[in-house]
Amino acid sequence: MADPSTGPPEILVVEDSPTQAEKLRHLLLEQGYGTRIAKNGQEALSLLQESLPSLVITDVLMPIMNGYELCAEIKQQERIRDIPVILLTSLSDPKDVLEALKCGANNFITKPYDDNYLLAHIRYILANAETQGDRLKIGIEISVGGSTHYISSDRQQIFDFLLSTYDSYARKNQELLSTTEQLRQLNEQLEEKVRERTAAIEESASRYRMLFEQSPFGVLIIDPETGRAVEFNKTAHRQLGYSREEFASLTIADYEALEKTENTEETEERIGKITEGGRQGLQTSHRTKEGELRDVLVTAQSTNLSGRSVLHTIFQDITEKVKAERALAQSLEQLRQSQKMEAVGRLAGGIAHDFNNLLTVISGYCELIATNIGEQNPLREDLLEIRKSADRAAALTRQLLAFSRRQILMPKVLEIDAVVPEMDKMLRRLIGEDINLVTLLCAGGGKVKFDPGQIEQVIVNLVINSRDAMPDGGSITIETGNVELDEAYVRAHGGAWPGPHVMFAVSDTGCGMDPETLSKAFDPFFTTKEKGKGTGLGLSTVFGIVKQSGGCLYAYSEPGRGTTMKIYLPRVTGETAPKDERSDAEFEDRLQGSETILLVEDDATLRKLALSILEGYGYTVLSAGNGEEALQRLSDSPGIPHLLLTDVVMPKMGGKGLSDRIKAIHPGTRVLFMSGYTDNAIVHQGVLKPGVMFLQKPFTPKVLARKVREALDATDIR
Numbered sequence: 021m022a023d024p025s026t027g028p029p030e031i032l033v034v035e036d037s038p039t040q041a042e043k044l045r046h047l048l049l050e051q052g053y054g055t056r057i058a059k060n061g062q063e064a065l066s067l068l069q070e071s072l073p074s075l076v077i078t079d080v081l082m083p084i085m086n087g088y089e090l091c092a093e094i095k096q097q098e099r100i101r102d103i104p105v106i107l108l109t110s111l112s113d114p115k116d117v118l119e120a121l122k123c124g125a126n127n128f129i130t131k132p133y134d135d136n137y138l139l140a141h142i143r144y145i146l147a148n149a150e151t152q153g154d155r156l157k158i159g160i161e162i163s164v165g166g167s168t169h170y171i172s173s174d175r176q177q178i179f180d181f182l183l184s185t186y187d188s189y190a191r192k193n194q195e196l197l198s199t200t201e202q203l204r205q206l207n208e209q210l211e212e213k214v215r216e217r218t219a220a221i222e223e224s225a226s227r228y229r230m231l232f233e234q235s236p237f238g239v240l241i242i243d244p245e246t247g248r249a250v251e252f253n254k255t256a257h258r259q260l261g262y263s264r265e266e267f268a269s270l271t272i273a274d275y276e277a278l279e280k281t282e283n284t285e286e287t288e289e290r291i292g293k294i295t296e297g298g299r300q301g302l303q304t305s306h307r308t309k310e311g312e313l314r315d316v317l318v319t320a321q322s323t324n325l326s327g328r329s330v331l332h333t334i335f336q337d338i339t340e341k342v343k344a345e346r347a348l349a350q351s352l353e354q355l356r357q358s359q360k361m362e363a364v365g366r367l368a369g370g371i372a373h374d375f376n377n378l379l380t381v382i383s384g385y386c387e388l389i390a391t392n393i394g395e396q397n398p399l400r401e402d403l404l405e406i407r408k409s410a411d412r413a414a415a416l417t418r419q420l421l422a423f424s425r426r427q428i429l430m431p432k433v434l435e436i437d438a439v440v441p442e443m444d445k446m447l448r449r450l451i452g453e454d455i456n457l458v459t460l461l462c463a464g465g466g467k468v469k470f471d472p473g474q475i476e477q478v479i480v481n482l483v484i485n486s487r488d489a490m491p492d493g494g495s496i497t498i499e500t501g502n503v504e505l506d507e508a509y510v511r512a513h514g515g516a517w518p519g520p521h522v523m524f525a526v527s528d529t530g531c532g533m534d535p536e537t538l539s540k541a542f543d544p545f546f547t548t549k550e551k552g553k554g555t556g557l558g559l560s561t562v563f564g565i566v567k568q569s570g571g572c573l574y575a576y577s578e579p580g581r582g583t584t585m586k587i588y589l590p591r592v593t594g595e596t597a598p599k600d601e602r603s604d605a606e607f608e609d610r611l612q613g614s615e616t617i618l619l620v621e622d623d624a625t626l627r628k629l630a631l632s633i634l635e636g637y638g639y640t641v642l643s644a645g646n647g648e649e650a651l652q653r654l655s656d657s658p659g660i661p662h663l664l665l666t667d668v669v670m671p672k673m674g675g676k677g678l679s680d681r682i683k684a685i686h687p688g689t690r691v692l693f694m695s696g697y698t699d700n701a702i703v704h705q706g707v708l709k710p711g712v713m714f715l716q717k718p719f720t721p722k723v724l725a726r727k728v729r730e731a732l733d734a735t736d737i738r
Contacts, residue, residue, distance in 0.1 A: 027054065028053055029053055029074035029146055030054040030055070031056075031077060031142070033045060033057050033078075034057075034076065034087065035058075035082075051139060061082060061089055062084045064078065065085075065090070072099075073103065074103075074146055075103065077105075077106045078106070079108050079109065080109035087109070088107075088119055091125050104127075105127075106125070106129060107120050109128075109131060110132075129141065238252070238253065238334070239334055240331075241325065241330050242331040242333060243330060248268055249267040252264075262308075266309070321333075324513055327575055327577050329512055377626050379718035380629070380717050380719055381625050383410045383719075384719075384724075385629060386407040386410070388632070388721060431569065433468075433592060434472060436500050437461045443480075450484060451484075451487045454492075456494070456496070457496050458495060458498070461498075462500045462501040462502060466502045467591065469570075470589065481559070483498075486528035486583065487528075490528060494529040498524075499527070500524050503522075505521055519590065521589060522589050526584070528582050528583055531579065532577045532580055532581050533575075533577040538575055538577050541559050542559050542575075569589065571588055574586050610729060611722075614640070615640070615662035615663060618654065618661040618682075619642065619643045620646070620665070620670070621667045621694075622667060623667075630665070633724055634665075634728065636721075642657055647670060647677060647678035647681070651678070660689065662690060663690045663691070663692060663728065664678070665692045666691070667695055669695060675695075690732060692714075692715060694715040696716070713731045715727045
C-alpha cells in the first residue's frame, strides 16, 4: 500500500460508468485523496501492478471482470492482499452479501449512498488498516424486512447474522415460486388457446387446399404477363394431360383452341380478355396433350395472390353453379373473418373499458406522488418504472382496439407530405445509422381525413417493421403520391374503392417474405421474430387503423428482394386542421380554474383520483357514481355546473343519456366525455361525432386538466 508519509492516501476507483466514476473522483479529491480510475476489474489489476493504493473502491456489476472477481483476485495475490476493498452495489440480497464475504471484501455499501456515509467508512478503513492489519473488522450494510442494518464485525459474526435471517427470505422465495407457478399455469392456458386457434386456421387452409386439388373442375393460376400457368390442380392435369413442366412452358394460346377466325386482332383480343381477367364466361375449346379438343366454358378472374396479380381461371361445364359456389365460399370466408373480428373486438372492448380505468389510476397516482416527493427522492425512479409499465400496458390495449377496429378516432384533414418531414428525426433515431432513410414526397400531395396520432403510429410501425427485416443494414424508402384507382384495380384488389386516393408506401431492401409468411403478415399475434421480441400486433394494428379510417393496405414482397407496404387513403378536400402554436409552458399557466364541474364515474378509485386532481387545480367538484346519482346531486346543489365530465359506459344510465338530461335542464353546461372504450353513443363507426369533446383513458393529471380547460374554453362544443 502507499506510504502515508509520502503524500495523501491514494484510492483506486473501479467503475464502468464514466459519470459515476467522475462523481466519485471529485468527491475524493475534495477530501484530499489521490485517485486513479479503472473501467473494469482487469484494468484495475494492471494498475495494481504499477503501484499500490491505500484502498480499492469497486462497483460490483462490470463487464470483463466484476467486482467480486476483482476482490477475490486481490485477496489471493500476496503482494496486494492487504489492500482494503470496498464493494459498491445496488444489490442487497443476503446471497450477494455472502458473495462479498466469500471474496474477502472489507466493506459492502449499497447504492444509493450518502457521500458523508461513504467518506466516514473510507476514513475508518484507512485509519484502522495501519494499526489493525488482518484484524480489521469488515462492514456490511443489509436490508432485512424493510429495515436497513449496518454490521461491523468479523466474518463469522456476519455469517451468523445472515444465516439467522435467511429463513425469512426462503419463505418469501417460496411465495414468489408459488406466484410464478400460477403465472406459468395461466401462460399454459393462453398457449393452449393459441394452439387451438392456430389449429383452426391450419385446418381451414388445409380444407382450402383439399378443395383446390379435388375440385371436379379444372383450375389454372396464370401469370398474366407471360400467359403461362404457375399452378394447376389435379383435375386440370387429368383433363388436359400436361405435366407441371409442360404447363410452365405453354401459354394460353398454345392450349386455347379458339374459334377459327380470319381476323387475327379479334383472336388476340379474345386471348387478352382472359389474361386481363374478364369476368364473363368465354365459350372456347381446350386442346389436350394428345390433341383432343374439349368444349369448355372458361371463367377468368384477376386476383391478388401473395402480393402479385395473377389470373385465376376455371374451366367447367356449368358456369352458373360454379359462380354460385365461388360466391358462397367468399361469403363464408368474409363471415368467418367478420365473426372472428367481432369476437376479438368485444373481448378487446371489455378489456379496454376496465383495464384503462386501472391504468389511469396507476399512472395518475404515480405522477402525483412523483411530483410531491421531489426530484432527489430515491423512490422517484421506482415510480417512473411503474409509470413506464403502465404506459406499455396502455399501448398494448390501444393495439388490441386498433386491429379489432374498436378504437375511437378523432380524424382531421391533414397532408401526409407534411407529417413525414416532422417525424424525420425521430424515424432516423429509431432505425439507426446503418440504415439509409429516403423520402420521395409528391409535390402538392393530396389531403386525407385521418387521426393525426394514428397516422404517426402507422408510419412508425411500418418503419420499425422494415428496420427489423434488415439486421445488417439497408435502405428504407417512404413515398407518397396522388393516384386514381379505377375499376380494373378494384376488381383485382379486394377491399379497394374506385376514385381519387393518396398513396403512402414504405419499402425496404430487407429479407422479404415468402408467400406463406406474407399471407399471415396481417394476422394478429403472428410474428417471425424470436420469442419475447415481438407481440405480433404491429402490422395487424396498422391494418386495423387503415381499414377503420376508410383506406386499404396491400403488401408486396419476395424473399431476398425486400417488402413494400402500400396504403391507399381516400383523397378529400377542405382546410387542414390548424396546429396549436401555444407552448406547454403557456398552456400550463392557464390550467387553474374556479368553475364548478360535475364529475360522474362509476369506478370509485378513478373517481377519487379525478376529484383530487381537479380540486388541486382550483375547481369546485360535485362527484357521483352513476347518472341517477348525478341528477340527484345536481338537484340538491345550488347553481349550474359549468362542465359535465362523465364516463360514457356506465350502469343504469350511460354518459350520453346523462348529458342529454342535463343539457335539457341547463343548455349552457359544457360536456366532456371520457372512456377507454365506448359504444356507439358518441361515435359513428369508431369516429367521434362532430362537436363532441372526448378524453381518452388512460390519462395523466396534466392531460385531464388540459382537456377540462379546453372544454371550458371551447366555442363549439356539444
